[in-house]
Amino acid sequence: MTKKTWLLGLGFFSISITWALYNAFVPLFLAQYLQKASLIGFMMTIDNYLALFIQPWIGHRSDRTNTRFGRRMPYLLMGMPLAALFVTLIPWYTSLSTLVIFMVLMNLSMSLFRSPTVSLMPDITPEPQRTKANGIINVMGGLGSVLAFGVGSILYKIGTFVPFLCAGVIIIGAMLILKFGIKEVPNPIANKDVHAFSKPRISLRAQLDRTTILILSAIFCWFLAYQGVEAMFTLYGTKYLGLSGSAASFSLTFFSLAFLAFAIPSGWLGARYGKKRVILSGVVGLFIIFSAIVFVHHLLALRLLLVAGGLFWACININSYPWIVSTGSEESIGTRTGLYYLVSSLAAIISPPLLGLLMDQWGYPALFITASVGLLLALLCLLPIPSELSRTEGDPTVTNVRL
Incomplete structure (x- = not known):
């Protein structure tokens, strides 16, 4: 492997x-x-x-x-x-x-x-x-x-x-x-x-059961939070915190490097303790980090929080795609991959202008307040999902897996 x-x-x-x-x-x-x-x-x-x-x-x-x-x-x-x-x-x-x-x-x-x-x-x-x-x-x-x-x-x-x-x-x-x-x-x-490239027999509608819809909704909500922060953070740093453009962009690097460093460990944690459990810890942790950043004005404290945020984002992002795939049958992997990119791309389109509008209306702290709300909504979507799911009902080749 x-x-x-x-x-x-x-x-x-x-x-x-x-x-x-x-x-x-x-x-x-x-x-x-x-x-x-x-x-x-x-x-x-x-x-x-x-x-x-x-x-x-x-x-x-x-x-x-x-x-x-x-x-x-x-x-x-x-x-x-x-x-x-x-x-x-x-x-x-x-x-x-x-x-x-x-x-x-x-x-x-x-x-x-x-x-x-x-x-x-x-x-x-x-x-x-x-x-x-x-x-x-x-x-x-x-x-x-x-x-x-x-x-x-x-x-x-x-x-x-x-x-x-x-x-x-x-x-x-x-x-x-x-x-x-x-x-x-x-x-x-x-x-x-x-024949090659024959008409698909798996309908998209058949894939949208309650569990899948809840997971896709959670993915949309946490990408709404992440994409908005990524796109608008330098503006927040320069206009609200008084940082230079280079200092603001460099600060976001701490988030990215922490994510990169924790990508493989978060995958191991997902395999060891379950994807849903690790994702939940990531959503809760990132919610706390984004909520705390609203009150932070010191550069060192900001960067330390961003490091922690990158670790929690790795817990979410690394485990989310395998999770959405694992809740369907092997024959629907490509379909579910497309659905994953559909909701994440939709969030990427909506988030920057939406959060920009809220920042114009309510001030720059609205960036992390709104991002925190997005993570809270993601958490609410995750909670009703059971930890153990049958990947495909009626398919004898597919066994139950603990998520």
Whole structure:
């Protein structure tokens, strides 16, 4: 499991390094044509809008795909070369229209393989080991982001196209490693009468039982809190706490590094003590941290709280995807992956403008007050969910698991 998991982590590494470079430098390209930050911000959310529709459909579709390459791999073999091409083309724009075209095509290409790549993890990993595996691949993704910010700025000075070219090469390299390093098991629901890319038989509505709806609601609420804080924290730090822009952004690094450091341990805790229990402790802990930050004005105290917040966020984030997958059957992994990205992307779209509006109306402390309310709502969604669930009623191949 470990070797395959680290190999799969390279796929997350390539995705993370590409998005980090995209988020770091594309706004600079857009700023040459757009004067309003709001318009630039809207353009940078294209991926979230596509994720609302394409990723759930692709994940749902891959559950029924049956080819000699596997059920997930065809989407990687189609999407990754296209993404590598269009991310390489982005800095070669000649006008706003060509820049937007390259951006949209790159986002479409990334949407083709993100859900299938994520779905590979539970495909190749036994259920009791999935939280540990998710911790490993999140570490790989985090390292990709760190490398993108650290090395990407140096490459950008050499030429604006260089970091994007490197991202394209990394995507192709990751695709080849995944293609030859991971052999997919036969589709468990495939049969001789099912053709490749046949019409899915698993309805999305059938997946939305009470437990799934409660978990998805909780995911939406805690991402609403997290995405808003991530997007608006530098504004909070500079306008309310009086920090410089660099000090405010650097403070948020403490949160990210703590998350990265605790990603693998939180996965181990989820496997050892149960995913729901660890997530609950993370939600309660992060609620306390965000509530306390409202009253903190000292920089050192703020950063210490952010370190603790990163640890609690790891407990939530590392265990949430394996949990939503474990509450369904093996044949619905791609569908549930798409649903996970649907609600998290919806939160990413709604949260920054919503929290920004509340900050305008009630002042900057409204950021962490609202984020705390989001976590409280997530907690209320989690409490009715039983700790032991039958993954698939009536399926003799699937056993009960303690969550």
